[in-house]
Amino acid sequence: MSLNNMTHEELQKLIAEAVRQTLVQMGADPSNPIEMQRDFQHLRQWRRAGEDLRSKGMLTLLSIFITGSVALFLVGLRDYFGK
Known part of the structure; x- marks a missing residue:
């Protein structure tokens, strides 16, 4: 049977x-679509949590770098003008 000869219902x-x-x-159970939707929602939450953690981690590292740079600059100014 070719696809051309198939009825709409057969297709x-x-x-x-x-x-x-x-x-x-x-690995999904097609007989329980609500459970599959809950599984996909759980995966979406994990993905979003990972993305949030990554962006907050980068902001934290940037803040530490900027704070350290400013502190180093201020210590350098204090040593330069203090002596």
Whole structure:
């Protein structure tokens, strides 16, 4: 049977089975879509938490660098004018 000779219903069944098999191979349970949605929501939360941690970490490192640079500059000024 070629795709040209298939009815719309047969094609829909073929596609639905292919999607179901793909989900099963990925470890998802296609019979429980609400549980799958919760799993994807959990993954999204982990991803966002990782992105937030990365951006806050970079801001913290930048702040430490700037504070250290300013402190070094001020100590240098104090030593230069203090002696």
